[in-house]
Amino acid sequence: MSSKRKITVAYGDGIGPEIMKATLAILDAAGAQLEYDVIEIGEQVYLKGISSGMEPKSFDSLRETKVFLKSPITTPQGGGFKSLNVTTRKSFGLYANVRPCKAYSPFIKTHFPKTDLVIIRENEEDLYAGIEHRQTNEVYQCLKVISQPGSEKIIRYAFEYAKKYGRKKVTCMTKDNIMKLADGLFHKTFDEIAKEYPEIQTDHKIIDIGTALIAERPEIFDVIVTLNLYGDIISDVAAQVTGSVGLGGSANVGEEVAMFEAIHGSAPDIAGMDMANPSGLLNGAIMMLVHIGQPEVAEKISNAWMKTLEDGLHTGDIYQEGLSSKKVGTQEFAQAVIERLGQMPEKMLPASFEKGEIKPMDTKLRPKAKAKKELTGVDIFIDWDQEGRDPNVIGEKLRQANANGLQLHLITNRGVKVFPEGMKETFCTDHWRCRFKTDDGSVVSHAQILDLLQQIEKLGFDFIKTEHLYTFDGVRGYSLAQGE
Numbered sequence: 164m165s166s167k168r169k170i171t172v173a174y175g176d177g178i179g180p181e182i183m184k185a186t187l188a189i190l191d192a193a194g195a196q197l198e199y200d201v202i203e204i205g206e207q208v209y210l211k212g213i214s215s216g217m218e219p220k221s222f223d224s225l226r227e228t229k230v231f232l233k234s235p236i237t238t239p240q241g242g243g244f245k246s247l248n249v250t251t252r253k254s255f256g257l258y259a260n261v262r263p264c265k266a267y268s269p270f271i272k273t274h275f276p277k278t279d280l281v282i283i284r285e286n287e288e289d290l291y292a293g294i295e296h297r298q299t300n301e302v303y304q305c306l307k308v309i310s311q312p313g314s315e316k317i318i319r320y321a322f323e324y325a326k327k328y329g330r331k332k333v334t335c336m337t338k339d340n341i342m343k344l345a346d347g348l349f350h351k352t353f354d355e356i357a358k359e360y361p362e363i364q365t366d367h368k369i370i371d372i373g374t375a376l377i378a379e380r381p382e383i384f385d386v387i388v389t390l391n392l393y394g395d396i397i398s399d400v401a402a403q404v405t406g407s408v409g410l411g412g413s414a415n416v417g418e419e420v421a422m423f424e425a426i427h428g429s430a431p432d433i434a435g436m437d438m439a440n441p442s443g444l445l446n447g448a449i450m451m452l453v454h455i456g457q458p459e460v461a462e463k464i465s466n467a468w469m470k471t472l473e474d475g476l477h478t479g480d481i482y483q484e485g486l487s488s489k490k491v492g493t494q495e496f497a498q499a500v501i502e503r504l505g506q507m508p509e510k511m512l513p514a515s516f517e518k519g520e521i522k523p524m525d526t527k528l529r530p531k532a533k534a535k536k537e538l539t540g541v542d543i544f545i546d547w548d549q550e551g552r553d554p555n556v557i558g559e560k561l562r563q564a565n566a567n568g569l570q571l572h573l574i575t576n577r578g579v580k581v582f583p584e585g586m587k588e589t590f591c592t593d594h595w596r597c598r599f600k601t602d603d604g605s606v607v608s609h610a611q612i613l614d615l616l617q618q619i620e621k622l623g624f625d626f627i628k629t630e631h632l633y634t635f636d637g638v639r640g641y642s643l644a645q646g647e
Contacts, residue, residue: 167198168455171224175234176205177429178439178493183234185441185497186448192501193467195452195460200224205236205429209244216247225255231422232451234444235429248415249293252286257415257422258313259320260284260394261450264381264401264411267511270472271406271481277382278405283324284394285317286415291391298627299546302594309345309390314352316526320416321388322360323524327517332364333357336373336389336397344642349390370397377401402426409480412446414454418526423451437492440478442468445500449514458516465514467503471496473510474503534635540572540600541612542641543619544628548593558582560622561597566615569607572600575644598644600632 172187174180190197202221209216216236225231231251238244251257261283268276294306318335325333335353339346350367357365368376370393376383377400389397402411411426425443433439445468452461475488476499482490491499507513550556554574561571574582575598576591599615601607612629619626633640 167196168230168457169198169200169228170230170232170451170455171221171228172199172201173204173221173231173233173236174201175429176207176237177235177431177434179205179234179236179429181435181437181493182425182439182441182444183232185493186232186444188494188497189445189464189467189500190448190452190460193460193464193504195457200228204233204247206239209239215245215250217250222254225251225420229420230451230455231420232444232448233422233424235425235427237429237431249291251422252415255420255422256287256417257420258286258316259414259416260286260398261324261414261416262398262402262411262426263446263450264398264405266405267410267469267472268406269486270475270477270511271410272483273404273406275381275404278401280377280381280384280401281324281328281330281386282394282398282401283317283321283386283388284398285313285389285391287391288313289391291395296628298544299593300548301592307342307345309348311348311352311531312528314349315356315528318349318353318356318388319526320524321386322356322363323526325363325386326360327524330363330386332366332385333360334373334384334387335365335367336370336387336393337367338370338393340369344640346390353388373397374400378404381405398426407440407481408443409440410442410446412443412448412450414447414450416454416524421451421454423447423454437494438479439493440480441493441497442478453516458518461516462514463504464500466507467500467505469508469511469514470503470506471499473508474499535637536640537606537634537637538608538631539604539606539634540569540598540632541607541615542630542632543597543599543616543626544630545595545597545619546593546625546627547595552591552593554581554585554589554591554595557595557597557624561619561624563622564599564615564618566599566611566618568601568603568605569599569611569615570601572598573644573647574598578645580644580647596644598632 174183202224204217263281266273266276266278288308290307292308296304321333337346337350339350374397381404402408408427413424413426415422424447427443449461449465476491477487478496558574575596579589581589
């Protein structure tokens, strides 16, 4: 029986085949114990009419190997094509995206030579759940979905990563000054889990100032954990300020399957020219080797790669007059790394990865008591653009609806209170949130809400959506409107 570890490999599109060829040549020369199951993904699969960009038998390969080394792909323009990355992440539960961002100064030009941070991004939820609706002629909605289990898993992963790799601090980034419930849940969960890791420093940044600090002083960060969209954005910011997006590798990790890749795209404009830098995919492959228990090979490759940078053999994207000794192509760069296998960098810190048994991250969910959930009202969204969109007109009409005490409390438009006592200067669209509650805050029934909806229909209004208003152990589970 072979002692080699089988992995799934996809050459991808654009520059993908070139950088994969270079990467696998280095892995083989370094003695990586690997067997490759090659699958086809990307543009040609899309054009066969397979909307996911990957054939069903390819998913079977991932189920068997549980490790995916993937080159970038090209998604055809136009509708009907799904993101292959999003499909893979969701299908296999790859909840953690891990992106190291390190400066390799002065060999890679950067204004921040001390940067060495890792961004750990939640990979399955948030706006990337892709739940969207057109609700009126003017208004579209995208749902931001944040769950307590999803938040706990990624945050616990970040602390376990910090502990395993000797990191000193974990920073949480959210926008919970605005999204007090959704982002607030993530921040609250972070604070709770941080208590279990007293040896690790923690802090929290609002995402806008946090992003600015990554662009201005990235060296102050160690490990950053954040939500899906924020993580997507700050990962590219961090990669760019360290010198080049083209150097960045990425891991997408789940309970069973993991995917490793470069963070850049397929760059079809330079495909076939032997110009592309294979470093991003190579660094992804180095992360893969650590993941599957071959850290010695990962160290050998990483150190040879850094020695190649020190010796000034650079692809065109990182070539610098006066510092680089030679501009090389994709395959020549790979050969230069191979020639330096066994050598150590002289000016950069040599790579060192944990040896011994590879233990899975502790992301097991801790049991939590179930809260008492009570229905106290309902937000009914209405499509209405008549009579000059005067809030007082719609408000007075809706006041006629009363379901055993469940009656109109207020109306907002784009989150701003417009009735009663709204400001005449507020611009209104055709999308109205109408909040119905009882005067005494008592619990209401589904029967009352159904009665209310029938009354609103008889009043001639088009209701397009409802959101129930709940309390959990007496704590309000919905946001207040501006001016409420």
